[in-house]
Each structure stands twice: as structure tokens, then as C-alpha cells.
Amino acid sequence: MTTTVEPAVRFVDLQAQIQSLQPALGDAMAAVLRRGDFILGKDVDEFEREFAAYCGVAHAVGVDSGLSALELALRAAGIGPGAEVITQANTFIASAGAVLAVGARPALVDCDENGAIRPEAVKSAMNARTRAIMPVHLFGRICDIEAIVALGDGAGVPVIEDACQAHGALLDGRRAGSFGLASAFSFYPAKNLGAFGDGGILVTNSAEIAKSVRMLRSYGQKTKYEHVTLPLNHRLDTVQAAVLRVKLPHLDRWNARRQYLADAYREHLADVPVRIAPADAEGRHVYHLFVIETDKRDGLKAALAARGIETGVHYPIPLHLQVALKDLGYRPGTFPNTERLAARSMSLPMYPEMSLEQVERVTAGIRAYFRG
Ligand SMILES: *Cc1c(COP(=O)(O)O)cnc(C)c1O
Numbered sequence: 001m002t003t004t005v006e007p008a009v010r011f012v013d014l015q016a017q018i019q020s021l022q023p024a025l026g027d028a029m030a031a032v033l034r035r036g037d038f039i040l041g042k043d044v045d046e047f048e049r050e051f052a053a054y055c056g057v058a059h060a061v062g063v064d065s066g067l068s069a070l071e072l073a074l075r076a077a078g079i080g081p082g083a084e085v086i087t088q089a090n091t092f093i094a095s096a097g098a099v100l101a102v103g104a105r106p107a108l109v110d111c112d113e114n115g116a117i118r119p120e121a122v123k124s125a126m127n128a129r130t131r132a133i134m135p136v137h138l139f140g141r142i143c144d145i146e147a148i149v150a151l152g153d154g155a156g157v158p159v160i161e162d163a164c165q166a167h168g169a170l171l172d173g174r175r176a177g178s179f180g181l182a183s184a185f186s187f188y189p190a191k192n193l194g195a196f197g198d199g200g201i202l203v204t205n206s207a208e209i210a211k212s213v214r215m216l217r218s219y220g221q222k223t224k225y226e227h228v229t230l231p232l233n234h235r236l237d238t239v240q241a242a243v244l245r246v247k248l249p250h251l252d253r254w255n256a257r258r259q260y261l262a263d264a265y266r267e268h269l270a271d272v273p274v275r276i277a278p279a280d281a282e283g284r285h286v287y288h289l290f291v292i293e294t295d296k297r298d299g300l301k302a303a304l305a306a307r308g309i310e311t312g313v314h315y316p317i318p319l320h321l322q323v324a325l326k327d328l329g330y331r332p333g334t335f336p337n338t339e340r341l342a343a344r345s346m347s348l349p350m351y352p353e354m355s356l357e358q359v360e361r362v363t364a365g366i367r368a369y370f371r372g
Helices: 015-020 024-035 042-055 066-076 094-101 119-125 145-155 207-216 238-268 297-306 323-328 336-344 356-371
Strands: 059-063 084-088 105-109 130-133 160-162 182-186 200-204 221-223 290-293 345-348
Touching: 024 042, 024 238, 042 059, 042 200, 042 238, 059 066, 059 207, 066 094, 066 160, 066 182, 066 200, 066 207, 084 094, 094 105, 105 119, 105 323, 119 145, 130 145, 200 207, 238 290, 238 356, 297 345, 297 356, 336 345
Parallel strands: 084 105, 084 130, 160 182
Antiparallel strands: 059 200, 182 200, 290 345
């Protein structure tokens, strides 16, 4: 008897995209090597202009990671020791890490049943020490940002969007990142727009914030060897900017493909006992991750792994229960929705080059598991 072993379904596979953009990617990198403008070179300038235009904002400042973009946004907004910054408990550690980096305290709040930060929770967490609100467009879905900005405006507190998973997402014709005082994007390779290493960008409509972050990212330098603020180095590499310039024109098409694959997942899982957060207004969700929820999460995950299907969990340990944040003093049980999602959610393979057939292999594996 012969058995055919099907190739694995990877959680994310970057190779197809890299191949599809050759020779343009190689040419763009080779041009940087020829020019030798490795630090804050031509492609950084151009990419900043192109990404700002794409987001519909006035300024963009390239930095070395999403975390740096968040941290420098807080620094430029004057946030430091004694301040509280409200963010959600169900997110990647960077959101809270940026707050800690400037010496402020992350004030965590619970999410709704779909994982989105709740404006009501933000409102109840606001107090005299609140200096910023940092909502996350988690998994690629724009949160209730208009309500949160309205809360911030009412209290004179700026909103800094963590848009690190939401490149290109649209709400009422506006891009993620264009609502707050400043916003952060990450170009970690597996993000919807990814570099070939670390990278990030801050976008803002404030000329003052942009100017301040330009100094902060490069040794607090005002003119050559004149340093006027904290001397940090958080610059975006020119080589990464060259790669990102080749990729940016394809982002909308890639996001549309993610939305198409998400619709296919929904359709094939309609009668399976897993919970999927409802689809939203067109364009609001760009599916950095496609997340399902089940109380049989660990069993299902193992069954799919046995079929060569990779899955992820975003995130297994909520921020308030992380050892790194134990000094904040939160206890288990504080954020019920966050804790329920941490125990039950699971992310399915998702990347634009994934085929419909691969989606069907994943959903067939899920259906087989629940048939028992
Ligand atoms: C990826 C990510 C970041 C950090 O980006 P890096 O480039 O890895 O520093 C911050 N917040 C969220 C929600 C992210 O997903």
C-alpha cells in the first residue's frame, strides 16, 4: 500500500511572496549597496512619503521596530514617570512594553467577547493620572477607534494607535493609523507588510510629533553632533525601506486576498462548533490573523498538527498574568473576556499566497476532529 504524504500547511509562508517580487526586490537592495546610503538614505525618505500618503496622514518617520514606534510616540507626547497609559490586556507584550520603557504605568482593560478593546472599559479606567490611551487594532481589525478618540478628546488625553497588525485596514474610508495623535506600525517579516528583518514606522498628522520623533530616533540630534534629547538609536535601515517600497504597492491586493480567504474559512466552518468573531464592515478587518474559538482548543490544535497543519495561539498568556509585568499587581480573574480568549482561541494559517485548497485542508481537518 502506498500513502501519499501531503505537504504541510504552514502557519505563514513568506517564500512565495518573495519569489513573486523578484527581481524587483533584489534590484532594490542592490541599488542601496551601490549607493551606500545605508543609514537614513534615499529609500527611507521616499518610503516615509509613500507610507504617509498611503495612510492618508501628513508625516511618517521610519524606525527600527513597532515597539520603537510606540515608545517614541509616547516620548514625543511627553509621557513618562507618574503617567498611566490605558491599553488592553489581550495583546502582544510590546503594547505594554512601550509604556514601561518610558517609565509610565500600563493601565490594562478587558476586551469584549471578540477581543476588541471596549470604549466603556477605557472610560472606567480613566483617572487624573491618565496621559494617553493606546488601543490595539488586534488581529488586523480596527477597534472602536472613533469612540475612543472621542473619550480622549473629552479628557484632553491623546490616543496612540497600536496599528502593528492593521496595515491598510479601512474604517469609513480612513486607514488604521490615521485616527489618533500618532500611530505605530511594525514591519516584522510576518506582518501584513513585512521587511526582511525588523522595522517599524510612526505616522502622525502633527508636525511637532514628527519632528520630535525624527530627533529621538537618531541620538536626539538636531544638527550634526548637536544632541538635544535623549540619545537613542531607533533608525529604519535603508535596505529595509527599499524592500518595503517594492512591497507597499501590493498591500491592498494582499489584504483583499486575506479577506477572501477569511470568507472561505467562515463558509467552510459555518456548521462546525467553533466560534468566529463576526465579519465587519468591508475593509475594516485585514486579517493579520484568522482566529477561531473553541473549548477544545488544545485537542484540536494537536489533531491539526498531526495532519501537518500549523496553528498558533494569540495570545496564550494575557499581559496581566505575564511574569514580566507582575509588578503591576494584577490577579487571575481580573479580565474575564481576555482570560477566556487566552484559554480558547486559536489562529489558523493565513497569508495572501495561501491557496483555497489549503484553506479546505485546514477546514477538513477541523471538521474531522469534531466528527470525532
Ligand atoms: C508586532 C507587534 C508589535 C511590535 O512590533 P515589533 O516590530 O515586533 O517591535 C506591537 N504591537 C502589536 C500588537 C504587534 O502585533
